[in-house]
Amino acid sequence: MSKNHWKPNKETNVSVYQQIFIYIKNKIISGEWPDGFKLSSQRKLADEFDVNRSTIVTVLEELKSYGFIETKKGSGTLVTYNEESDFSLRTINWDSLIQSSIYESNNRVVQDINDFELEEQFIQLGKGELSPSLFPKSTMSQVLSSISNKVNYLGYEEARGFRPLRKAIAHHLRNHSIDVSENSVLITSGALQALQLISLGLLKTGSTVFLGEPSYLFSLKVFQSVGISLYGINMDKYGLNFLDIPYSKKYENRSAIYCIPSFHNPTGITMPSFRRKDLLKMSEQHNLLVIEDDVYRDLWIDTPPPQPLKSMEKTNNVVYIGSLSKTLSPGLRIGWVVANEQVINHLADIKSQTDYGTSSISQLIAYEWLKDNLYRDYLIEIRRELKFKREIMISSLHQHLSSLASWDIPKGGLFIWIKIEVNISIQRLYLDMLNEGVLINPGYIYGKRYRNYIRLSFSYASEDEIRHSISLLGKKIRSLSKLS
Numbered sequence: 417m418s419k420n421h422w423k424p425n426k427e428t429n430v431s432v433y434q435q436i437f438i439y440i441k442n443k444i445i446s447g448e449w450p451d452g453f454k455l456s457s458q459r460k461l462a463d464e465f466d467v468n469r470s471t472i473v474t475v476l477e478e479l480k481s482y483g484f485i486e487t488k489k490g491s492g493t494l495v496t497y498n499e500e501s502d503f504s505l506r507t508i509n510w511d512s513l514i515q516s517s518i519y520e521s522n523n524r525v526v527q528d529i530n531d532f533e534l535e536e537q538f539i540q541l542g543k544g545e546l547s548p549s550l551f552p553k554s555t556m557s558q559v560l561s562s563i564s565n566k567v568n569y570l571g572y573e574e575a576r577g578f579r580p581l582r583k584a585i586a587h588h589l590r591n592h593s594i595d596v597s598e599n600s601v602l603i604t605s606g607a608l609q610a611l612q613l614i615s616l617g618l619l620k621t622g623s624t625v626f627l628g629e630p631s632y633l634f635s636l637k638v639f640q641s642v643g644i645s646l647y648g649i650n651m652d653k654y655g656l657n658f659l660d661i662p663y664s665k666k667y668e669n670r671s672a673i674y675c676i677p678s679f680h681n682p683t684g685i686t687m688p689s690f691r692r693k694d695l696l697k698m699s700e701q702h703n704l705l706v707i708e709d710d711v712y713r714d715l716w717i718d719t720p721p722p723q724p725l726k727s728m729e730k731t732n733n734v735v736y737i738g739s740l741s742k743t744l745s746p747g748l749r750i751g752w753v754v755a756n757e758q759v760i761n762h763l764a765d766i767k768s769q770t771d772y773g774t775s776s777i778s779q780l781i782a783y784e785w786l787k788d789n790l791y792r793d794y795l796i797e798i799r800r801e802l803k804f805k806r807e808i809m810i811s812s813l814h815q816h817l818s819s820l821a822s823w824d825i826p827k828g829g830l831f832i833w834i835k836i837e838v839n840i841s842i843q844r845l846y847l848d849m850l851n852e853g854v855l856i857n858p859g860y861i862y863g864k865r866y867r868n869y870i871r872l873s874f875s876y877a878s879e880d881e882i883r884h885s886i887s888l889l890g891k892k893i894r895s896l897s898k899l900s
């Protein structure tokens with residue numbers, strides 16, 4: 417085969433893979449590379465086009481699936497196209513479409529955990545959700561019957577969300593010293609959509625988001641899928657240590673800080689006031705957007721967390737996120753973003769292009785909970801229950817893991833972040849526990865450096881399940897440490 421002088425253009429929006437596919441396809445259809453023509457080896461093609469070999473492998477697979485080429489043992493890859501070739505029956509190469517899609521797939525372990533979390537046979541020792549036994553069934557029934565009388569029509573909502581609900585959220589936020597009107601509130605389909613709207617609407621491709629490592633955000637591909645990099649920053653006992661952020665011109669106007677200052681997921685750390693103030697000062701100095709993810713705020717157990725960054729700022733640098741998922745019900749898919757009106761209108765416009773607004777029924781339910789203080793009263797009960805369950809988990813941990821692991825007691829939220837102090841494979845531990853019917857979250861899904869950590873949740877499993885699983889965990893860690 418003659419040498420190709422053409423090379424894909426790496427500066428355009430069309431992927432290198434697509435450009436090479438089209439280039440070779442045109443060569444074949446034009447007859448320049450006729451039926452029986454032998455293509456260069458994968459390695460040579462990769463050199464000629466100046467791309468990775470994996471790109472060539474994907475292109476060749478795609479060409480094969482369309483019947484343009486075939487690989488014959490001993491003869492290499494040959495063109496099989498001629499004018500009589502019938503391509504109408506060829507099936508789509510779904511694999512390659514999926515591999516090259518804009519949105520990245522979750523990592524395999526996260527996908528598995530998402531599946532296993534739905535299976536009743538497992539004891540859920542990692543799940544970031546309140547137990548169904550804490551679900552306020554009778555109040556929810558009252559709420560549902562009260563809204564059933566009010567629904568006369570379910571039309572498209574205002575993209576920013578049902579105005580009375582936005583007002584009720586603004587009112588609720590005043591308890592946290594965030595003083596905004598409903599025009600600064602956007603209702604989203606959970607906090608996750610809030611993150612997605614921010615990634616699409618406020619940051620450009622090539623931006624960097626600095627965040628404490630480990631972090632919940634590392635277990636998703638929301639930001640990475642739109643070409644934004646996550647940059648893990650060390651955490652200390654006060655949370656994200658912003659002094660470790662490598663400020664430089666290259667990050668100006670193209671970066672943000674993401675933080676979970678109250679009852680951080682997965683570490684449970686709460687950032688004290690002084691760190692919040694310093695972080696804000698720094699964001700003002702460097703003109704950095706701060707994404708404050710405060711979905712665990714209402715789940716304080718001992719004392720309320722310090723005021724949100726949003727309530728303390730002098731500028732308008734903070735975009736604030738809340739949700740009912742962790743407190744009331746993740747199935748409602750009700751979250752919110754609080755920011756200045758210009759930002760809210762822009763994010764609402766993107767939201768309306770994505771889903772035309774959050775479900776009206778969910779918004780009506782949320783409104784009923786918030787408007788008459790049902791939500792506030794319910795939280796008092798939940799805190800009591802969480803305190804009780806946290807105590808059970810901590811005492812089981814002391815009983816079974818004290819010589820094997822270390823942890824801090826979180827002052828709220830759902831999680832205990834556990835460092836395994838003996839040398840074992842956490843992947844093995846995760847699989848062994850799964851075999852025994854217990855699902856735990858390995859720490860490495862929240863940050864690659866956290867290979868000797870696990871995240872446990874004290875909120876979902878029952879008392880007996882917690883005791884049983886922690887005892888089992890102790891036994892498994894012990895036996896794995898003897899093996900290593």
Ligand SMILES: Cc1ncc(COP(=O)(O)O)c(C=O)c1O
Nearest residue numbers: 544606607608632681739741751
């Ligand atoms: C820190 C944090 N932010 C956002 C979310 C997503 O919450 P939602 O269910 O409201 O989308 C989660 C869920 O685990 C979370 O832990």
